[in-house]
Amino acid sequence: MSEQPQASPQTVTLTIDGRQVTVPKGTSVIEAAKQVGIEVSAFCYHPGLTVVAVCRQCLVKIDGQPKLQPSCQAVCADGMVVHTADDWSRGARPQMLEFTLVNHPIDCPICDKAGECTLQQLYFEHDNAASRMDVPKVRKPKVVDLGPHIVLDAERCILCTRCIRVCDEVAGQHQLEMKNRGDHEEIATAPGAELDNAYSINTVDVCPVGALTSKDFRFTMRAWELMTTPSICTGCATGCNIEIHHKNERVWRLVPRFNAEVNRHWMCDEGRFTYHKLRTRRMVAPAIDGLPARWDEAIGHAARLMAAAIQKSPAGVGVVFSPQHTNEDNYALVRLAREMWGVTRFYVGGKGPVPERADKILRDADINPNRRGVKAVVGDATIAGAQVLGEDLSQGEISALLVLGHDLELGPEPMERAAMLEALVVIADSEEGIAARARVALPSAAWAEVAGTMTNRQGLVQRLHQAFAPPGQALPAWEIITRLGQASGAALGYGHVRQVFEEMVGKVGELSGQAARWGRETRPIQLRFANSRG
Amino acid sequence: MAGAVLEALRARFGGAILETTSAYGDDVAVVKRESLHEVAAFLRDDPAMAMSYPCYCTCVDYLGMELLTISPTTPLAVPAIPSSLPEEAPRYAMVYELRSIKHRHRIRIKVPLTEGDLKVQTLSDLWPAFNWLERETFDMYGVAFEGHPDLRRIFMYDEFIGHPLRKDYPKERRQPLVRREFSDE
Amino acid sequence: MAEIKKLVLGRKIVEDLDEDQELPSELMTVNMGPSHPAMHGTVRIVLTVDGERVVESDVQPGFLHRCFEKESEYATYTQIFPYTDRLNYISPMINNVGYAMAVEKLLGLTDAVPVRAQYIRVIVSEISRITDHLTCVGASAMELGAFTPFLYFLKAREWLFELLEELSGARLTYSYVRIGGVVSDLTPDFHERLIDLLDKIDGVMLEVEALLNNNRIFRDRMEGVGPFSAEDAIAFGLSGPVLRACGVDYDVRKDNPYLVYDRLEFDVPVGSAGDCLDRYLVRLEEMRQSSKMLRQCMRDIPAGPVIVDDPRVAMPPKKEAYNTIEAMIRHFKHIVDGIRVPPGEAYTWVEGGNGELGFFIVSDGTGRPWKCYCRSPSLINTQSVSKTIQGHLISDIVPIFGMINMIGGECDK
C-alpha cells in the first residue's frame, strides 16, 4: 500500500481479497471482482440486466458492514475492503445452495439444461454436500405452455427472475410475473399476456436452470454433446454475434455471443431459427439444365456460356451480387467480372426489406446480413437492386446473367425472361428462386459451412467460422468463382479464402480503414469442455 | 537438486534458454530451436549432467488451447471464443525428456515451433532411441526432423494423407485401403 | 550348422564348391509377418538375409495403431481408463495405476490417496506383473517348441485372472483404478485366496524351471542370443527386464519409489550378458520378487477408505445419486464434465510389465486432457530388435522377439 492510486472523481479504488482495483464510480462489487479475475457465484445477477439481489448467492463480506452483502447490489466505494474467500462468505454459499436445492426435482437426466446448468455448476463448485432433507418436495406444474416458443417447468425454477427482467428490459414488454408466495411461488404469464415477444428465447438462455426451455430445442439434443463454433447471425443486417451449436454436420441451435458493440447478450427469436434453412431444399450437386452434372462439366459449360455472351456484347452481361454471401465471395466475383471479363453491369440481389420487423432493439428491416459489405466491395454505394434488374430484363437489355445467391426478388415476368436468357448461371446454396431456372446451377456452401467475413449495418467486419463441411458436392462460393475464372482463362489464383480476404483488405477502402484481421482459424469445441455456458 | 540442471543450462546457454519452470517436480527448459542439438549434446556429455537415458520425445499441438483458458465460473454469454487470435504464436512444441541414471535427475526440454516452419534438428544421432520416436512424431504431427536417417511414417500407412494427431484432423476421418464389395455375396 | 546352410536357395557357384568352404549365397529379402505365428500381435519384419543369417532388418510396427492419444483427447479423464487397459493388455492394472498417478500429480492429490488404496494399487500391479511375465515366458517357451510350460503358466494365469475378476468384475480389462484411489475395496476372502494362489504359483514356477532351465534345446536357443551391452541399452532407451538383463541396475520401483514401494523389501534382479537367457531369468526372478511383495502387502495393508474423500474427484454412491438431487448433480458433473484438472503438464512413470511406462499429460483446465502421451516401453524396446538380430540366424528372431515381449496395443498405441 505504499503507492496510493490517483484519486479521481470518476473512479473509486477498493481492495478485493487483498488485490487493489480501480473501477468507474457506480460499479458493483461483483463486476469489480471480475476485473481481478475473481468470479463470485450468482444466479439472479446478469451483466445485461438490472440488479434485484434475490438469490443471495453472491454474498460477500465487506469490512465495516454488520452482515454479508450481496455483491451484485453493493456499489464500490473508495477504500472498501471486500473478502470473497473468507470463511464467512465461503460458508454462506453452500447454505444458500442447500435452500435452493430443497425443492429442486431430481430431473437432471431428463432436463434439457443438464450439462450447461448454472445450478449444477455452482453446487459442484461450492457445496458438494449430501442432502439433509427427509420431507417430500413441493410439487408444481411440470409442463406450462407460456407462449409460442417457450415451455415452463415450475418445479425446476429457482425464482431468480432473470426471465421477467429480460422481457421487461430487453423486449420492453411486461409478459412474465411471479405468483403465490413462499415455497409455492412460481413464474407465470402476466394477466392477459402471453410470452410472445420477439426476444422470448433469451429467457431460455438466461435461465440458470432448466425451468424455461425452447420448444425448438427441447428434447432434441443433449447440451454436452454439442460442438460450438463462433459465427454471425445472417438473419438481418444487424449481424448479431452467435455461437453455432452443432453436431453430426447439423446445427441444433444458435445462441447469442456477447459483443458490446452489436448485440450485447441478446438476439431475436427469428434469428435463432435461421438455421432451419440449412437443411431445407439444399442444392448438393451441380446441374446443367436441371440435370445433375460433374463439377468440371458444369464449370466448363458455365464458362463457355458466359464467354460466348461476353464476346457478343459485354454490355449485355449482368452480374448479380449477393448480400447473403460473404465479402470474400462477392470480392472474388467483382474481380472476375470487372477485371477478367470486363463486365460492368452490376446489380445486388438479396431479400427485400421487411419494414414491419424493424425495432429499436436489434431487429433491422433489411434481412440481408451483408448489404453494406457488397456495396463496399463493389465500390458503388448506389448499385442497382433487383427492381432495376427486373426492368432491364423486361426491356431485353440483358443477354446473360451470372447470379450469386438464390434470393432475387424478381416479379413473375422478369423471372420468366431471366429463365429464357441464353446464359443464366446461378451460384446458390438452395434450389429455390432463380436457382431453379438456371441453365447452370452451381451449389455453394451456406453460411455455417464457410469461413469468411460479413459487414453489418454499422460497418463492422465480423468473422464467420466454418462449423462443418458443406453437404454433398457443394463448395464455398469464392472457390466456385475461382474455378469459373480458371475455366474461362482468367486465373484469380486463390487457394484459400484467407488469400481473398488479405487481398480484399488491401484494395477495398472501407475495409482497410479498420484494423481488419483474419485471425486464427478456430476449431469447433465440444460445449462441455468450452466452459462458456452454465 | 531440482533447479541445479536448469541453473547450469541458464549459465551455459543464456539466451538460448527462453524460459525455465519447475512445476509438479518436473524441471522444464524452453529452448530455442537452433540450440536444441547443442543443449542436448551438453546434457548427455557433461559429467555433471550425464543424462544418458532418453526417456521419450513427442509434440504438443496447442491449436486453440488459448480459447479455453477462461475461468469455469464465467457467467452466461460472455465471449467464449475471441474472434481474432495471435497468428504468429508458435502452435507446436516438441517435448523431450532426458534422465540421468547416475545422478537421478531429469529434465524436460520444450522447443516451440511455428506452423509455417515445422522442423527441428534430429536427436537420433545422439540417442538411437529417438529414431522411432521422431518417426512417430513425424507421422502424427508432421514435424520434419533434419538429419534423421529414416524419416517415414511408422504407425500409419504410406497412402495416408495428413497428420492425425494435429488438432485440426478430425478424429473419425478414415482413409480406407480396402473395403469389401457386397455385390458378389 | 552346415546342414542348414546347404538348404540355402539362390546359390551362385555350384561347380567349384570346396567342401570346407561355406556355401556362397546371394542376399535375399524375406518378409516375416505381418501375420506370423511367432510374432506377438501383428508386426512385420523385412529381413535381408545372407543364407540363414540376417544382414539387415526393418521392423515395422503400427499395425495395431488404435489412436490412444486421439481417443484420449475426446474422452474425460475417467473415460480414459478403459483405453489404458488396452495398452498393455496383459498387465492392464499397471497401466491404470500409471495413468491415474499422472492425473493425480496434476490434481495435486498424489499424497492424498488413502494408504489402503495405495497398497491395493501395489497389490494389483504386482499381480499384473506376474500375469505379464507368465504370459511372456509361457508364450516364448511355446514358440521354442516347449508346449508344456505354456499350458502350466496359462493355468496359473487363469487363477490370477479369476482372482482379479472377483475384484473388478472383468477378466482382462479391469478399469479397476480410479483417479484418487480404486473403485472398490478388496473382496472379503481376497487375502486367503491370494496367499493360497501365490503358493500354488510358486509350485508351478518350480515345475517350469525344472522343465526349462537345464533343457538343452531351450538353453541353446536362449544363451548368447541377442546380447546387448549396458551402454547400448541405455542409449536405446531400453527399460524393464530387458534393461536389467543387460546389467543396468535400474528399476523405477527402487530408483523413484512411488505408492508404497519404499515400504516394501524386495530385490531387483540384474543380468550380465543381456542375452535372451538373462532376460528370461530376470523375468522369473521378478515373479518371485512380486510374490514376495504381495505377501508383505497382505501383511501390512491397513484398513481405511479406498478412494480420496474429495467430492470433486470421487463419484457419489449410486443409491444417493438416484435419490437426492445433490448427489445426482455431482454424479452428472462427473460424467458430463469429467474431473476438472488444473492447467499444466506433468509426466509420471511407473515400472510396467515391460519397463518404464510413462504418461505425459497436458491439461488445459477442462475435464479432458489436451494431450495424453504414453511412453510405451514396448515401442522403445522393440526398436532395439533391428540391432539385436543383426548377424543372427532367422530362427533366433523368435526368442529375441519373444523376450522383448512386444505388446501390440502398447507398442502401436
Place this chain on the structure above:
Amino acid sequence: MGLEIATTKLEDAANWGRKFSLFTYPFVTACCGMEFMSVAAPKYDIARFGAEFPRFSPRQSDLLMVVGTITERQGPILKRVYDQMAEPKWVIAFGVCASTGGFYQNYSAMPGADQVIPVDVYIPGCPPRPEQVLDALILLMKKVQEGRGHSQVRHKRERLAARGEGG
C-alpha cells in the same frame, strides 16, 4: 434367392465332418488374443469341440478367427489371408473390435472386420469371456451343419448358376 434346394445326404455327412474338425487360423492382433489363449488353454479347452488345432497357414485352415482390432492398415492383410483360405471357409469376429470397431471409432480403427471380409459369427465383449467364444463355436457348428455359412451359400449359388438353374 433360389436356395430352396434339398440338401443331399452326402452334403449333410460332409458338413457333419466339417463342423467337428474346424482348423483355426487365429488372426490375432490385440487384447482379445489373451482371451484366445485362455480359450485354448486347459481350463476352457477348445479341444473339446474339435477346433483346438491352430494352423498358421491360411491354406490349411477353414476357420478364420479375427481376434482383436482390425485397423485400416491391416485391412489388405486380412483380405489376403481370407482369400488364401481354401473353400469352404468360415469367419468368426472375436470381440467387439472385430465386430464393429468397439469404442475405437477413429481414423485408424476399421469399424468391424466385415468391412473387408464376410463374417459368419460375431462375438460381443471386450474381450469376450471364453464361454462366449465356445458358445460362438457351437453356433458356427450349427451354421456349418445347415450349410448357412457365407462361403457355403456362395458355393451353392455358384453351382446352381453353373447348372443354369438360376441363382
